[in-house]
Amino acid sequence: MVAHAAEAARLGHVTPQIVRAWxxxxxxxxxxxxxxxxxxARRRSQPVSFSRSLTMQMD
Incomplete structure:
Protein backbone atom coordinates (compact mmCIF):
# COMPACT_ATOMS: atom_id res chain seq x y z
CA MET A 1 0.00 0.00 0.00
CA VAL A 2 2.88 2.38 0.63
CA ALA A 3 3.79 2.67 -3.06
CA HIS A 4 0.14 3.12 -4.04
CA ALA A 5 -0.39 5.74 -1.31
CA ALA A 6 2.67 7.64 -2.52
CA GLU A 7 1.43 7.61 -6.12
CA ALA A 8 -2.11 8.65 -5.11
CA ALA A 9 -0.65 11.40 -2.94
CA ARG A 10 1.43 12.69 -5.83
CA LEU A 11 -1.59 12.68 -8.15
CA GLY A 12 -3.83 14.35 -5.55
CA HIS A 13 -1.22 16.88 -4.39
CA VAL A 14 -1.44 15.66 -0.78
CA THR A 15 0.89 13.71 1.50
CA PRO A 16 0.93 9.88 1.64
CA GLN A 17 -0.12 10.15 5.30
CA ILE A 18 -3.34 11.90 4.25
CA VAL A 19 -4.04 9.18 1.69
CA ARG A 20 -3.53 6.48 4.32
CA ALA A 21 -5.93 8.33 6.66
CA TRP A 22 -8.53 8.45 3.87
CA ALA A 41 -13.47 22.52 18.86
CA ARG A 42 -14.40 24.54 15.78
CA ARG A 43 -16.60 27.51 16.49
CA ARG A 44 -18.92 29.29 14.12
CA SER A 45 -17.41 32.37 12.55
CA GLN A 46 -20.67 34.29 13.08
CA PRO A 47 -23.60 33.89 15.45
CA VAL A 48 -26.47 31.59 14.43
CA SER A 49 -28.83 34.58 14.43
CA PHE A 50 -26.69 36.23 11.74
CA SER A 51 -26.78 33.08 9.60
CA ARG A 52 -30.57 32.85 9.93
CA SER A 53 -30.97 36.52 9.08
CA LEU A 54 -28.79 36.16 6.00
CA THR A 55 -30.68 33.04 4.89
CA MET A 56 -34.03 34.82 5.24
CA GLN A 57 -32.75 37.77 3.19
CA MET A 58 -31.65 35.43 0.42
CA ASP A 59 -35.09 33.81 0.17
Whole structure:
Protein backbone atom coordinates (compact mmCIF):
# COMPACT_ATOMS: atom_id res chain seq x y z
CA MET A 1 0.00 0.00 0.00
CA VAL A 2 2.88 2.38 0.63
CA ALA A 3 3.79 2.67 -3.06
CA HIS A 4 0.14 3.12 -4.04
CA ALA A 5 -0.39 5.74 -1.31
CA ALA A 6 2.67 7.64 -2.52
CA GLU A 7 1.43 7.61 -6.12
CA ALA A 8 -2.11 8.65 -5.11
CA ALA A 9 -0.65 11.40 -2.94
CA ARG A 10 1.43 12.69 -5.83
CA LEU A 11 -1.59 12.68 -8.15
CA GLY A 12 -3.83 14.35 -5.55
CA HIS A 13 -1.22 16.88 -4.39
CA VAL A 14 -1.44 15.66 -0.78
CA THR A 15 0.89 13.71 1.50
CA PRO A 16 0.93 9.88 1.64
CA GLN A 17 -0.12 10.15 5.30
CA ILE A 18 -3.34 11.90 4.25
CA VAL A 19 -4.04 9.18 1.69
CA ARG A 20 -3.53 6.48 4.32
CA ALA A 21 -5.93 8.33 6.66
CA TRP A 22 -8.53 8.45 3.87
CA UNK A 23 -8.13 4.70 3.28
CA UNK A 24 -8.65 3.99 6.97
CA UNK A 25 -11.73 6.23 7.08
CA UNK A 26 -13.15 4.59 3.95
CA UNK A 27 -12.50 1.09 5.27
CA UNK A 28 -14.17 1.93 8.58
CA UNK A 29 -17.28 3.70 7.28
CA UNK A 30 -17.41 3.43 3.50
CA UNK A 31 -17.92 6.54 1.37
CA UNK A 32 -19.67 8.34 4.25
CA UNK A 33 -16.42 8.07 6.22
CA UNK A 34 -14.79 10.43 3.75
CA UNK A 35 -17.14 13.28 4.55
CA UNK A 36 -15.62 15.99 6.69
CA UNK A 37 -17.24 16.10 10.10
CA UNK A 38 -17.29 19.38 11.95
CA UNK A 39 -14.40 19.51 14.34
CA UNK A 40 -15.64 19.53 17.95
CA ALA A 41 -13.47 22.52 18.86
CA ARG A 42 -14.40 24.54 15.78
CA ARG A 43 -16.60 27.51 16.49
CA ARG A 44 -18.92 29.29 14.12
CA SER A 45 -17.41 32.37 12.55
CA GLN A 46 -20.67 34.29 13.08
CA PRO A 47 -23.60 33.89 15.45
CA VAL A 48 -26.47 31.59 14.43
CA SER A 49 -28.83 34.58 14.43
CA PHE A 50 -26.69 36.23 11.74
CA SER A 51 -26.78 33.08 9.60
CA ARG A 52 -30.57 32.85 9.93
CA SER A 53 -30.97 36.52 9.08
CA LEU A 54 -28.79 36.16 6.00
CA THR A 55 -30.68 33.04 4.89
CA MET A 56 -34.03 34.82 5.24
CA GLN A 57 -32.75 37.77 3.19
CA MET A 58 -31.65 35.43 0.42
CA ASP A 59 -35.09 33.81 0.17
Missing amino acids: VLRFNAAGPDGLRNAEHP
